[in-house]
Amino acid sequence: MNLGKYSFGVGDRFGHQARAQLAAFQKAGDAGVEITPVWNKSDREHRIIGTQPPDVRREADEAVRSCGWGEAYFVDADHVGLKNVDGFVNASDFFTLDVADFIGETAEEAGIRAFVDSQAGRIGDLLIPGLDEPIRVTRDLLRETAGKYLFAVRQAGRTYRHILEKKSSSDFITEVSMDETDSAQTPVELLFILAMIAREKIPVATLAPKFTGRFNKGVEYVGDPDRFEKEFDADLAVIRFAVREFGLPSGLKLSVHSGSDKFAIYGPIRKALKKHDAGVHIKTAGTTWLEELIGLAEAGRDGLSLAREIYTSAFHRFEELAKPYATVIDIDSSRLPDPSDLEAWDGKRFAATLRHDPSNPHYNPHFRQLLHVGFKVAAEMNGRYLQALRDHETVIARNVTGNIYERHMKRLFL
Numbered sequence: 001m002n003l004g005k006y007s008f009g010v011g012d013r014f015g016h017q018a019r020a021q022l023a024a025f026q027k028a029g030d031a032g033v034e035i036t037p038v039w040n041k042s043d044r045e046h047r048i049i050g051t052q053p054p055d056v057r058r059e060a061d062e063a064v065r066s067c068g069w070g071e072a073y074f075v076d077a078d079h080v081g082l083k084n085v086d087g088f089v090n091a092s093d094f095f096t097l098d099v100a101d102f103i104g105e106t107a108e109e110a111g112i113r114a115f116v117d118s119q120a121g122r123i124g125d126l127l128i129p130g131l132d133e134p135i136r137v138t139r140d141l142l143r144e145t146a147g148k149y150l151f152a153v154r155q156a157g158r159t160y161r162h163i164l165e166k167k168s169s170s171d172f173i174t175e176v177s178m179d180e181t182d183s184a185q186t187p188v189e190l191l192f193i194l195a196m197i198a199r200e201k202i203p204v205a206t207l208a209p210k211f212t213g214r215f216n217k218g219v220e221y222v223g224d225p226d227r228f229e230k231e232f233d234a235d236l237a238v239i240r241f242a243v244r245e246f247g248l249p250s251g252l253k254l255s256v257h258s259g260s261d262k263f264a265i266y267g268p269i270r271k272a273l274k275k276h277d278a279g280v281h282i283k284t285a286g287t288t289w290l291e292e293l294i295g296l297a298e299a300g301r302d303g304l305s306l307a308r309e310i311y312t313s314a315f316h317r318f319e320e321l322a323k324p325y326a327t328v329i330d331i332d333s334s335r336l337p338d339p340s341d342l343e344a345w346d347g348k349r350f351a352a353t354l355r356h357d358p359s360n361p362h363y364n365p366h367f368r369q370l371l372h373v374g375f376k377v378a379a380e381m382n383g384r385y386l387q388a389l390r391d392h393e394t395v396i397a398r399n400v401t402g403n404i405y406e407r408h409m410k411r412l413f414l
């Protein structure tokens with residue numbers, strides 16, 4: 001079970017694009033960079049679409065077979081916890097243990113004290129190679145960090161051990177995620193979170209913190225890229241130190257969630273990875289579905305009219321569709337085109353409005369984000385949407401592969 005230095009998570013809401021997605025990894029391989037594909041789908045996504053974890057496994061296996069992919073690949077139970085992990089255990093070999101909801105719940109006093117005592121040897125000025133300044137570790141800092149994160153990390157431990165009842169530890173990859181929360185974790189917090197993870201004996205391969213700034217779904221990073229760069233750089237230094245100090249797995253790396261389309265920070269990520277000779281996991285999800293819509297629009301005729309129909313319905317169901325994703329989208333409804341405007345649009349115009357190309361004057365991030373969360377509309381069309389995917393497979397596949405390879409992998413890794 002080796003995730004490799006670089007790995008990239010893709011989501012495929014409707015289960016038809018795994019081959020087109022894999023083609024992007026093959027292109028990267030041909031260009032000299034090995035990137036491990038991970039197909040991820042959360043319980044929330046499964047419920048909205050009406051799929052099951054074994055569907056993702058089947059699709060991934062089939063794509064790997066038909067594309068002749070000889071390298072590692074994984075199927076990620078994305079954002080699971082004790083209450084929903086069971087349905088994923090057989091089909092998955094990568095588990096993203098999401099503990100964000102438990103941050104701030106406080107563990108019992110004895111547990112906090114035991115943690116503080118375990119780290120007492122670090123009290124004072126702690127020098128971490130790669131950080132400009134030493135970290136001033138105090139008993140209060142340790143207590144505060146434990147008060148905020150110990151309960152949450154223990155939840156990850158419970159879920160991990162629950163999976164272990166059914167699977168051997170050598171049969172899966174473990175990620176711990178804390179990204180779906182409002183406040184970012186500092187590098188200092190990250191250090192002691194890793195100490196807690198080590199105490200829980202979780203062989204963590206990837207850690208997804210909440211980074212500074214906003215990571216909205218499918219659109220550009222919102223925040224200060226310079227500040228992000230400093231934080232990301234410090235996080236990498238902390239991880240290297242923690243691996244040695246706490247005996248964590250040597251391949252441990254950061255995982256960037258809602259990582260698609262964050263072009264403003266790809267440069268800083270790339271620079272920091274190079275500097276630290278570190279790896280990374282980039283997790284993306286719903287952008288492949290948007291490429292399906294772009295492909296349908298470009299196909300014209302029935303494809304375009306289906307894409308229009310989906311937007312019209314999403315427009316009228318804005319509140320309902322946006323609600324489950326409220327923390328990860330920013331849609332200004334006054335900037336959404338009226339559905340009647342779309343009647344005059346050709347496929348090119350629809351695609352240009354949707355595609356994340358900031359240099360195109362038609363690009364509209366509000367339109368894009370609404371459609372990003374609007375996949376429920378297509379799911380409710382059942383066979384009709386799936387048939388359109390089959391009818392226009394070639395143009396869609398070109399967009400799916402191109403989006404992952406040209407816009408993402410090239411900028412991040414090549």
Ligand SMILES: [Zn+2]
Nearest residue numbers: 177179257258
């Ligand atoms: Zn996430």
